[in-house]
Amino acid sequence: MTLSIAHLGPPGTYAEQAALLYVNWLTKIKGLETILCPYPSIAQTLRAVAQGAAQLAVVPVENSIEGSVTMTVDTLWQLDTLQIQLALVMPIVHTLISCAQSVKTIKTVYSHPQALAQCQGWLERFLPSVQLIPTNSTTEPLQRLEQEITAGVISSQRAAQLYNLPILVNGINDYPENCTRFWVVSQDNLSVGNQPSVTKNSHTSLAFSVPANVPGALVKPLQIFARLGINLSRIESRPTKRSLGEYLFFIDVEADAREAQMQSALQQLTAYTEILKIFGSYNVLPISALEEGISS
Amino acid sequence: MTLSIAHLGPPGTYAEQAALLYVNWLTKIKGLETILCPYPSIAQTLRAVAQGAAQLAVVPVENSIEGSVTMTVDTLWQLDTLQIQLALVMPIVHTLISCAQSVKTIKTVYSHPQALAQCQGWLERFLPSVQLIPTNSTTEPLQRLEQEITAGVISSQRAAQLYNLPILVNGINDYPENCTRFWVVSQDNLSVGNQPSVTKNSHTSLAFSVPANVPGALVKPLQIFARLGINLSRIESRPTKRSLGEYLFFIDVEADAREAQMQSALQQLTAYTEILKIFGSYNVLPISALEEGISS
Numbered sequence: 001m002t003l004s005i006a007h008l009g010p011p012g013t014y015a016e017q018a019a020l021l022y023v024n025w026l027t028k029i030k031g032l033e034t035i036l037c038p039y040p041s042i043a044q045t046l047r048a049v050a051q052g053a054a055q056l057a058v059v060p061v062e063n064s065i066e067g068s069v070t071m072t073v074d075t076l077w078q079l080d081t082l083q084i085q086l087a088l089v090m091p092i093v094h095t096l097i098s099c100a101q102s103v104k105t106i107k108t109v110y111s112h113p114q115a116l117a118q119c120q121g122w123l124e125r126f127l128p129s130v131q132l133i134p135t136n137s138t139t140e141p142l143q144r145l146e147q148e149i150t151a152g153v154i155s156s157q158r159a160a161q162l163y164n165l166p167i168l169v170n171g172i173n174d175y176p177e178n179c180t181r182f183w184v185v186s187q188d189n190l191s192v193g194n195q196p197s198v199t200k201n202s203h204t205s206l207a208f209s210v211p212a213n214v215p216g217a218l219v220k221p222l223q224i225f226a227r228l229g230i231n232l233s234r235i236e237s238r239p240t241k242r243s244l245g246e247y248l249f250f251i252d253v254e255a256d257a258r259e260a261q262m263q264s265a266l267q268q269l270t271a272y273t274e275i276l277k278i279f280g281s282y283n284v285l286p287i288s289a290l291e292e293g294i295s296s
Numbered sequence: 297m298t299l300s301i302a303h304l305g306p307p308g309t310y311a312e313q314a315a316l317l318y319v320n321w322l323t324k325i326k327g328l329e330t331i332l333c334p335y336p337s338i339a340q341t342l343r344a345v346a347q348g349a350a351q352l353a354v355v356p357v358e359n360s361i362e363g364s365v366t367m368t369v370d371t372l373w374q375l376d377t378l379q380i381q382l383a384l385v386m387p388i389v390h391t392l393i394s395c396a397q398s399v400k401t402i403k404t405v406y407s408h409p410q411a412l413a414q415c416q417g418w419l420e421r422f423l424p425s426v427q428l429i430p431t432n433s434t435t436e437p438l439q440r441l442e443q444e445i446t447a448g449v450i451s452s453q454r455a456a457q458l459y460n461l462p463i464l465v466n467g468i469n470d471y472p473e474n475c476t477r478f479w480v481v482s483q484d485n486l487s488v489g490n491q492p493s494v495t496k497n498s499h500t501s502l503a504f505s506v507p508a509n510v511p512g513a514l515v516k517p518l519q520i521f522a523r524l525g526i527n528l529s530r531i532e533s534r535p536t537k538r539s540l541g542e543y544l545f546f547i548d549v550e551a552d553a554r555e556a557q558m559q560s561a562l563q564q565l566t567a568y569t570e571i572l573k574i575f576g577s578y579n580v581l582p583i584s585a586l587e588e589g590i591s592s
Contacts, residue, residue, distance in 0.1 A: 043416070064540035067366055067533075071413075089540065113409055113430065117367070120339070134409065134430040177539050216522035218531065219515065226512035233541055235514065237363075237531055243473050244360035244385065245529055 002033040006045045006054035009038020012139035012159035015045075018090050018182045018287060019058035025290040040136065042071040046185065050079045055186060057082075062181045063092070065118045065174070068236050072183070073250050076279060077207055077238070083280035084205055086184040090287040093178070094119055096169040097160045098152035099145050103168060106130055110141035111154035119154055121174035139163070181284075188280075201256040201281035203233065206266075208273035209240060209248050218249065220272040225253060228261045257281045298329040302341045302350035305334020308435040308455035311341075314386050314478045314583065315354035321586040336432065338367040342481065346375045351482060353378075358477045359388070361414045361470070364532050368479070369546050372575060373503055373534070379576035380501055382480040386583040389474070390415055392465040393456045394448035395441050399464060402426055406437035407450035415450055417470035435459075477580075484576075497552040497577035499529065502562075504569035505536060505544050514545065516568040521549060524557045553577045 003026070007019040016038065023034040037054050039045040048054040060069045076082055094115055100106050106127060109116070113134045116123070123132065130152075135141045138155040142163045145151060152168060160167045210217040225232055234252040255262045257278060269276055299322070303315040312334065319330040333350050335341040344350040356365045372378055390411055396402050402423060405412070409430045412419070419428065426448075431437045434451040438459045441447060448464060456463045506513040521528055530548040551558045553574060565572055 062535075062540070064535055065537050067535045070363055132432065134432065136428065136430065175537055179540050181540060218528060219518045219522040222515045222518060226515040232514060234543070235531075235533055237533075239358075239360055239363045241361050241471055244358070244475050244477060247530070 002035055003056060004035045004037050004054040006037045006039055006048040006057040008042055008045055008059070008137055009040065010137065010139045011036075011038060012142070012155065012162045013038075013137050014090065014092060014156060014180060015058055015060055015182065017156065017158055018060075018088050018180075021090075021287055021290045021294070022058055022086075022088065022184060024294045028294050042069065043075045046072070046075045046079060046082060049186060050081055052187070056085070057185050058088070058182050059185065060180050061087075061183045062234070063114060063118065064177060064179050066114050069114070070238065073207070073236065073238060076185070077248060077250075077277065080277065081187055082185045083188040084183045084185050084282045085280065086282050087203065087284040088182045088184065088287050088290070089179055089284060090182065091179045092118070092173060093157065093171050094154050094173045095157050095160060095167045096152045096172055097142065097145065097155050097163075097165050098168045099149045099166060100152065100168060103127065105150055106152045106168075107150040108133060108148070109152045109154060110135050110144075112136070112138045115154045118178055119172050119174060122172045126169075183282075185280075200259070202254060202283050203252055204255055204257045204262060204281040205250070205252050205279040206277060207248055207250045207279065208269065208276045209246075210272065211274045217272075221249070221269055224265050224268045224272075225251075228265050230255045230261060230265060255281075298331055299352060300331045300333050300350040302333045302335055302344040302353040304338055304341055304355070304433055305336065306433065306435045307332075307334060308438070308451065308458045309334075309433050310386065310388060310452060310476060311354055311356055311478065313452065313454055314356075314384050314476075317386075317583055317586045317590070318354055318382075318384065318480060320590045324590050338365065339371045342368070342371045342375060342378060345482060346377055348483070352381070353481050354384070354478050355481065356476050357383075357479045358530070359410060359414065360473060360475050362410045365410070366534065369503070369532065369534060372481070373544060373546075373573065376573065377483055378481045379484040380479045380481050380578045381576065382578050383499065383580040384478045384480065384583050384586070385475055385580060386478065387475045388414070388469060389453065389467050390450050390469045391453050391456060391463045392448045392468055393438065393441065393451050393459075393461050394464045395445045395462060396448065396464065399423065401446055402448045402464075403446040404429060404444070405448045405450060406431050406440075408432070408434045411450045414474055415468050415470060418468045422465075479578075481576075496555070498550060498579050499548055500551055500553045500558060500577040501546070501548050501575040502573060503544055503546040503575065504565065504572040505542075506568065507570045513568075517545070517565055520561050520564045520568075521547075524561050526551045526557060526561060551577075 008015040049057045061072045108131045110133045231254040236250040237247040240246040304311040345353045357368045404427045406429045527550040532546040533543040536542040
């Protein structure tokens with residue numbers, strides 16, 4: 001069986017980089033044959049798995065500087081059938097790729113809005129008067145650089161190598177601690193992403209809507225976790241899309257859904273939530289752990 | 297004194313539309329002279345007020361479909377000196393503006409990522425194979441439409457009139473209840489945005505970081521509000537930008553900061569928060585209330 005793994009394309013994106021390391025690790029550790037399938041948007045990447053066109057997807061869920069990738073959480077809520085198998089944390093180092101002779105001659109900078117936002121301080125300092133043009137991915141605009149010599153693209157070192165384009169400045173992200181968390185998701189019947197040796201997962205992701213907008217509507221679900229000593233590692237509110245001021249809450253907790261404490265929490269939660277969806281229990285790995293797994 | 301009011305430009309954006317209605321209302325009700333100042337980004341719009349180049353800014357903070365405008369909350373936290381004077385809720389109706397003969401000949405659709413996202417269902421249904429190109433605002437790409445006759449732009453009805461361009465399809469947003477909440481902000485010494493007749497404001501916005509990532513770190517601040525019967529109308533987490541998994545929490549509560557209950561809440565909050573910032577108390581008005589104020 002060849003596993004197909006969906007990710008945001010074109011090739012060279014950070015999502016592809018994470019997918020590639022994951023794929024190499026799967027091949028080395030599990031001896032599985034894999035194929036990468038780029039999709040033009042995160043929604044399409046996730047839908048490919050829900051519809052069975054791909055077995056797994058590697059999607060960004062959160063960046064340490066720019067926050068939630070809302071397309072990922074919104075689509076996961078809508079699709080309903082996907083389960084998180086693993087989380088990967090990858091350091092992000094942005095480079096300015098350009099065929100210009102120097103930074104001074106650059107008039108336009110293209111990149112994904114997340115990447116532009118993560119370099120806004122650098123851009124304001126060194127290229128205060130350039131035009132910033134958002135694109136669908138960090139790699140989509142690379143092909144135009146050879147024609148447009150006064151343009152630059154914010155992308156990865158790896159993308160520069162892949163497209164054989166020169167790096168003008170390396171490490172232009174405003175915060176050195178820039179990293180992105182990816183989720184590996186599959187349909188709920190597939191659990192290939194899990195490490196076989198690990199019996200207990202470190203995290204569980206879930207989301208819920210609350211029945212009414214009254215004082216304490218959110219506090220009650222959160223108190224359940226606090227009372228049971230379960231730590232929340234993240235909470236994110238998203239609009240229900242029904243009316244302004246109505247929210248869904250996405251929560252990551254540091255526990256496995258199979259633990260007794262969590263079973264109790266999930267049962268109590270049903271009393272204070274309207275719709276409750278569990279997106280799975282999984283481990284969080286730094287991407288370097290996969291690299292070590294491949295090279296060892 | 298002429299009040300200058302900053303907003304995201306170029307002219308014709310939804311932010312300008314909100315600013316314009318606010319300005320007309322200020323002129324009519326308060327007899328103030330005003331001037332609108334478009335800026336190329338939300339961050340620059342807010343910084344203009346912090347630096348004294350403009351007295352007020354009208355900025356989007358949340359859309360009922362796409363959620364938080366993160367640039368607004370992040371910049372407000374950084375700038376530290378701005379206070380919210382008023383919130384305005386405006387219905388959003390997107391139109392497809394194009395010089396094409398029919399929808400069938402359209403190959404490219406330009407718009408702000410928020411607008412593209414708010415029409416993604418319509419786009420997938422009626423224009424499944426077009427290229428979607430994100431832009432810095434809903435009006436920035438309008439000027440290219442006369443040359444590029446296979447292109448369309450998602451913008452407002454008002455923008456089509458302003459730029460004298462044809463509307464191909466009206467009301468293409470996926471959800472009819474689409475609306476955006478704007479904040480009117482100024483430096484904390486200016487309170488011109490408040491309605492003079494109202495003594496008590498309906499909402500207060502604040503943000504805080506928590507000292508440690510332990511079970512209940514967020515629940516404790518929220519319990520304070522629940523115990524005092526103060527309703528939270530919104531909670532939003534944003535990265536501290538220090539490291540992945542560290543958050544700031546932005547909270548809107550349904551109370552005036554001058555009320556005794558709120559004074560007590562704010563005092564108790566200091567025990568459980570690291571940094572606490574109060575962005576002001578204000579009323580929330582539907583934009584139609586301003587329109588009525590102008591026409592009456």
